[in-house]
Amino acid sequence: MTRITGVSLRRVLDSRGNPTVEADVLTESGGFGRGAAPSGASTGEYEAIELPAGESIAKAREHAVPRLEGLYAGDQRAVDAALRAADGTDDFSNIGANSAVAISMAAAKAAADVLGAPLYQHLGGAFRGENFPVPLGNVVGGGEHAKEATHIQEFLAAPVGAPSVSEAVFANAAVHAAVADVLDERGVPAAKGDEGAWAPPISDADAFEVVDEAVDRVEDEVGFEIRFGLDMAAAELYDDDREAYVYGDEAKSTDEQIEYVAGLVDEYDLAYVEDPLDENDYEAFAALTDRVGDRTLICGDDLFVTNVERLREGIDAGAANSILIKPNQIGTLSDAFDAVELAARNGYETVISHRSGETEDTTIAHLAVATDAGFIKTGTVGGERTAKLNELIRIADDAV
Ligand SMILES: C=C(OP(=O)(O)O)C(=O)O
Ligand SMILES: [Mg+2]
CATH class of the missing domain: 3.30.390.10 (Enolase-like, N-terminal domain)
Known part of the structure; x- marks a missing residue:
């Protein structure tokens, strides 16, 4: 057959x-x-x-x-x-x-x-389609995805209180639009980065204010809780020779970086922080997780690369409390599933993710439902991003 x-x-x-x-x-x-x-x-x-x-x-x-x-x-x-x-x-x-x-x-x-059968059911079984991931929506970004913008790679809206996946998806689009309004009010021009997020030429500190304001406005409108998170992609900031995280003219030691991120988690009630530290530093990941892991997700992307060996090392060290799953980081769906299962057995949250270069392929929407992932990171606007978001809405519609 x-x-x-x-x-x-x-x-x-x-x-x-x-x-x-x-x-x-x-x-x-x-x-x-x-x-x-x-x-x-x-x-x-x-x-x-x-x-x-x-x-x-x-x-x-x-x-x-x-x-x-x-x-x-x-x-x-x-x-x-x-x-x-x-x-x-x-x-x-x-x-x-x-x-x-x-x-x-x-x-x-x-x-x-x-x-x-729908793909999510073939991959995940008959009991899938009941839970849906919270979409993390990139609304402001820089780093490797847009030069001359923020040092932090992604500011991600996280509509954790949305009553449905559809309302969550639309809330993220509303935050994206509200960011444009706030930037406009401040007279800041903004192009878009690789994932469709706004890429304004502003400091990270200003970006926190802009996103915080945009999230507040949309939260008032929709009436459910929206928080936000970050992908710091800190391996890109880390300079091996200087043993420091470099933000333009400023450099932070590892201890200072941990202090900085812990402060951001508390100040902005961040729901999610991906790759806050260098991909080779399990120890620093563990120290930060120990400090703020009870109130936010510390996620390993470059740290774990969807690889069970690296995840096992992280679990042993107490590094992070969630894993980003990108099937192309490891090469097959079986390997990606193995990483999800190892994470679940050890109480690590799963976040299924797109890449900055994407196509219309919608597999990750099905993978997120099939694996019962808590989150999916797949952008906010732009055809290759909405392909996945709209597929999630269709899955939710068909599954009931
Ligand atoms: C989606 C990301 O970007 P890229 O695909 O460029 O690694 C990421 O770092 O999580
Ligand atoms: Mg990342």
């Missing part, structure tokens, strides 16, 4: 206008699935390797496709094991994690198609 009869690969555009890999998987009973690889800009040092799209496709055609034909698309572990065997390395540096993840997602969708 779900036996794979064909896998085709092509180069398509991502949201930055770069080539990325799209995969189609066909099964003998006519099942069809399509997946496309996203791409990061502030990538973690320990991520699986993305090759140039053309090279990755050529390698995957030669090494992976012959192993996949004849396998059952519904046997996700077998498909993903075949991808790993075809690659033969730990980090997909032979065929590229971009082809691997595109094929892995396409196979899951082909299997769901044959089974006549």
Whole structure:
């Protein structure tokens, strides 16, 4: 039924206008699935390797496709094991994690198609579709996603009190619009960064004020609790030689960075702080988690890179209390699921995430519902972001 009869690969555009890999998987009973690889800009040092799209496709055609034909698309572990065997390395540096993840997602969708089940149900089972993740919406950003804007990479609206996923999604869009109003009132021009967030040429301190004000306005309008959070992407700020976090002319030692972030958590009642410290510093992550982990999520993105080995190290050290899950950081859905399960067994919250370079692919919306993730980070506006948000709304609509 779900036996794979064909896998085709092509180069398509991502949201930055770069080539990325799209995969189609066909099964003998006519099942069809399509997946496309996203791409990061502030990538973690320990991520699986993305090759140039053309090279990755050529390698995957030669090494992976012959192993996949004849396998059952519904046997996700077998498909993903075949991808790993075809690659033969730990980090997909032979065929590229971009082809691997595109094929892995396409196979899951082909299997769901044959089974006549929504993807989230095929991946997560009959009891999924009851809980929905809180969308974290990037409303102001800079760092590697927009030069000449904030040092902090992402300011994320978190509508934690929304009664439904649809109201949460619209609340984030309203915060995005309110940020534009507040910036306008202050006479600050703002372009948009890679993920559609406003990228104003203002200091981080001013950005906190702007986002706080925008969140307050929308909270008053909608009548439910909206907080906000950050992705500090601190590995990008950390200078190994100076052993300091560099914010333009200012530098902070690790202790000062911990103090700074703990102060922000208290001052702004932050719901979420991703990568507040360098990706190699489990100890500092543990110190900050110890300090504020009872009242906010400290999330590891570049720290864990969706990798069970790195997550296990973090759990042992007490570093962070949540993990960002990006399937292309590790290369397959099976590996991403393993990371989610290890996190859940150890009381770590799961946040399913897009990348700054995206396509119309909606797999992560299904993955978030399938894994019962507490949060999904997938932007606020822009077609490649709304593709996922609108899919979440459709899933919620169909699931009842
Ligand atoms: C989405 C992110 O950005 P990128 O895809 O550039 O790593 C992130 O850092 O969480
Ligand atoms: Mg991040």
